[in-house]
Amino acid sequence: MATKIMLVDDSPICNLIMQKVLTRLPLDVDISDFTNPLTAFGQVAELNPTVIFLDLNMPELDGWGFLQQMKETNLTHPVIILTSSTSALDQARCVEFPNVLAYHTKPLTKEVVGALLLTLQTDLAQ
């Protein structure tokens, strides 16, 4: 059964990069990408993704707002934060949301992709 992945990033290029990376992993993936976080949030319940890759800095609704709305509507889908922010404050704030599996900072490197794969293979298998 394919792993359903939802990409939420306001940059279409970032979503393209993630698609290229994920399709090269030894996994069967079904990817839906969104550049509008509000639209993406509206699709979570319907798509019922295995994991959501979420950017933090976005217009209209940022990553924290997205997570807060998920909390308020009892959506507990696993989330992997993928951001260019290196702020320790942002990283520490993740504990407020139990469904955040991992926090990775861009750019994507061989090590980051390896860590992503590990998260997908281990944490999501549980």
Place this chain on the structure above:
Amino acid sequence: MSTTLEFRYRIIYESLSRFSSTLSRSATLEEVKHCLQRQVKYLFDYQFVRFCFYQQEHYIVYALAPTGCTLHCGEADLLWAHEGLLKSRDMPTIIDDERLIADSLRRASSPLPHLPTQIWGWNVGFNPGSGLMVSVFSGGDRTFQPADVPVLKITLENLYAKILSIRLIEEVHQSKKAVEQALLGLQEKSDVISRLVATQEAIIQSRTRELEVKNTKLLHLSRQHAHTIREPLSRILSLAYLVDVLPPEEVIRDIIPVLVTTSTDLDVALRQVIQLIDTEIASPG
């Protein structure tokens, strides 16, 4: 005791009582002068009397003549010729040297009706450096008697105590005035210092507020700029990673176009940051 002697003692007792009472009510050197002028003539006979109070180098001289009493305050030059002699002795002295008497009387403000033949003098040192010197010029129909010596002694003791107390009170008043003046000066300086401190505090508060605003602005800008620049930069680096792992034809088709776009985004971001720094930080406030 004969009736005459008893009567005489009673008169002396009453005169001394009146003198002491009037003197004790005197609050200034001028009032003491009036007291001496009115009361001393009842205590003993004299042609002329000088009372010289001294304390360190300060002299207060009462000169009592039948025509009235004068008061002088000053230094040692107020002393008459015979008083230099008296001051060097601490015992009662009778001076009958006509030349010395005449020398002294040359400084009298008005001539005496009868030329004195004797000066009964006494320098009584009550305290170290302080005392009262008396000179009773005697002669003619106003002759000082040996029996008057005890009365003179009481007069001296009372007069010294009174002059000393007046001087002490004056000193206290002067000290008080000096302290009040000093306090006034201190208060004025304190007010000036308070105003300076208030001005400095206002300046510091104003500068602190300016710095706080700038710091907040800097923090905000640094976070904003970090993201603005880092976002396209991390995209370029991610694309670089893909260049390594994707087949060349896929890189040329999919990656190179977005690499160019992202590089342009980075250039725009850098320009925005520089422009923001110029407008936000360089501007006052």
